[in-house]
Amino acid sequence: MAEPNVILNNPAQEGTTREQDLIARVQRGQNELFYELVRPYERRVYAAALAILRNETDAEDVAQEAMLKAFANIRQFRAEARFSTWLIQITVNEALMRRRRERTVVMEAIDDRRDEESDYAPRDFADWREIPSESLERKEVRQRLAEALATLDRKYREVFVLRDMEQLNIQETAEALGISVASVKTRLLRARLMLRDLLAAGWEQGWFSRLPFEKGSKPW
Amino acid sequence: MVNREAVNCERVWHEISNYLEGDVEPALRSAMDEHIHTCKRCTSVLEGTRNVIRLYGDERMMEVPAGYGRRLEKRLAQNARASSSRWSSWSAWLVPVAAVALIAGGLRLANSLTVAPPLKSEHAQQAHDIPLDMLVVVSADAKLFHAPGCDVIHNKDRERTLTAKEAMREGYVPCLRCLRKYLNVAVAGHAALGAEAQADMADGELRGKGH
Numbered sequence: 001m002a003e004p005n006v007i008l009n010n011p012a013q014e015g016t017t018r019e020q021d022l023i024a025r026v027q028r029g030q031n032e033l034f035y036e037l038v039r040p041y042e043r044r045v046y047a048a049a050l051a052i053l054r055n056e057t058d059a060e061d062v063a064q065e066a067m068l069k070a071f072a073n074i075r076q077f078r079a080e081a082r083f084s085t086w087l088i089q090i091t092v093n094e095a096l097m098r099r100r101r102e103r104t105v106v107m108e109a110i111d112d113r114r115d116e117e118s119d120y121a122p123r124d125f126a127d128w129r130e131i132p133s134e135s136l137e138r139k140e141v142r143q144r145l146a147e148a149l150a151t152l153d154r155k156y157r158e159v160f161v162l163r164d165m166e167q168l169n170i171q172e173t174a175e176a177l178g179i180s181v182a183s184v185k186t187r188l189l190r191a192r193l194m195l196r197d198l199l200a201a202g203w204e205q206g207w208f209s210r211l212p213f214e215k216g217s218k219p220w
Numbered sequence: 221m222v223n224r225e226a227v228n229c230e231r232v233w234h235e236i237s238n239y240l241e242g243d244v245e246p247a248l249r250s251a252m253d254e255h256i257h258t259c260k261r262c263t264s265v266l267e268g269t270r271n272v273i274r275l276y277g278d279e280r281m282m283e284v285p286a287g288y289g290r291r292l293e294k295r296l297a298q299n300a301r302a303s304s305s306r307w308s309s310w311s312a313w314l315v316p317v318a319a320v321a322l323i324a325g326g327l328r329l330a331n332s333l334t335v336a337p338p339l340k341s342e343h344a345q346q347a348h349d350i351p352l353d354m355l356v357v358v359s360a361d362a363k364l365f366h367a368p369g370c371d372v373i374h375n376k377d378r379e380r381t382l383t384a385k386e387a388m389r390e391g392y393v394p395c396l397r398c399l400r401k402y403l404n405v406a407v408a409g410h411a412a413l414g415a416e417a418q419a420d421m422a423d424g425e426l427r428g429k430g431h
Contacts, residue, residue: 031301031303032297034296035297039293042288043279043282043283043284044279044282046282046284047284060288060291064291064292068295068299071296071300119233119234120233121230121233122233122265124264124268125261130267130270130271131275136281137280142280142281142283146281164272164276165281165282167277170241185237185243188237189238192236192237192269192273193233193265193269195272195276196269199268199271
């Protein structure tokens with residue numbers, strides 16, 4: 001019996017190799033392959049822009065601009081960085097520049113000065129159990145989660161999105177936003193706890209009432 | 221060393237995010253584990269926070285507007301085409317510009333190295349070994365210059381004397397007969413002088429005979 005090909009059977013390895021190949025080909029001038037290269041990240045790019053701009057039209061515009069900028073600078077990309085991280089960092093930078101240009105952040109900036117240093121105490125201690133991923137198939141669940149995220153102050157939302165949604169690490173998040181690692185950790189803690197409280201409230205308000213838990217019983 | 225008494229609920233909440241990142245000291249982690257195991261409230265906080273991270277980390281949470289991918293693909297395709305055509309247009313300009321530059325440079329180089337008069341016979345070759353200060357004879361209607369006394373000079377009434385350098389500058393080419401020793405031309409190289417020069421010579425010979 002033939003030995004299984006470990007490398008070929010590893011989807012992550014295959015994906016990385018294919019991505020490296022695409023990057024090299026685009027860098028050599030095969031421009032038409034660029035969309036194929038960035039397609040796996042198009043949603044993440046949009047989400048990063050939306051987290052900063054909070055406007056769908058602006059977010060899409062910035063996502064496109066970020067992709068064009070990445071294309072224009074593809075020859076500067078070096079393999080030691082993750083391509084996805086590089087792309088998200090370009091997007092964040094583009095979105096931050098757009099926001100500064102449009103000066104839409106003045107009112108939020110005042111709120112941002114509050115509370116960062118004080119501890120956040122959880123408010124809800126319902127007995128949580130794991131919410132199945134299948135719940136995300138329902139549009140109303142996704143909508144509720146998006147609304148909860150949108151209620152966070154800008155500085156918490158941005159850190160949370162980059163770390164927990166875009167999967168940047170703490171250091172990369174700090175660099176992308178131009179803040180310290182300590183600030184990222186503080187804001188991330190608060191963002192996670194606040195969202196946890198909001199989702200706990202969601203349990204009580206029946207957001208997940210049609211989830212496949214045991215009939216007739218609450219999940220806690 | 222972590223003081224076990226310091227790990228109360230507040231401390232767990234304060235460190236819960238770092239705990240989930242795997243970014244707490246082993247001693248603190250053990251103390252937190254022990255506390256969480258016996259504390260319903262902290263268990264709730266830990267499990268709830270885990271849920272948050274897991275749910276929001278799901279790609280399905282990244283909803284995009286309808287048609288977003290299509291619009292993005294279209295814009296990138298336009299950009300790729302524009303980028304390619306920019307290069308094509310550059311290269312379309314670059315080729316003739318480079319060619320002109322090469323030709324101009326070549327001509328300039330040629331001019332700097334040689335005296336390049338318009339030859340009176342386009343088939344004739346320039347003589348390279350004729351002493352430039354050698355006195356030669358040309359006649360007004362002919363194409364050759366000759367050593368004085370050459371018997372193929374025609375139209376002797378209108379002949380004039382000048383240096384080989386001046387003759388060549390005016391486009392005259394050397395006579396194959398009288399200046400052969402200065403030319404790198406074999407006998408078979410008559411053809412190199414071309415039909416016009418040979419005709420010129422033949423004409424001169426006939427005239428010479430006629431005289």
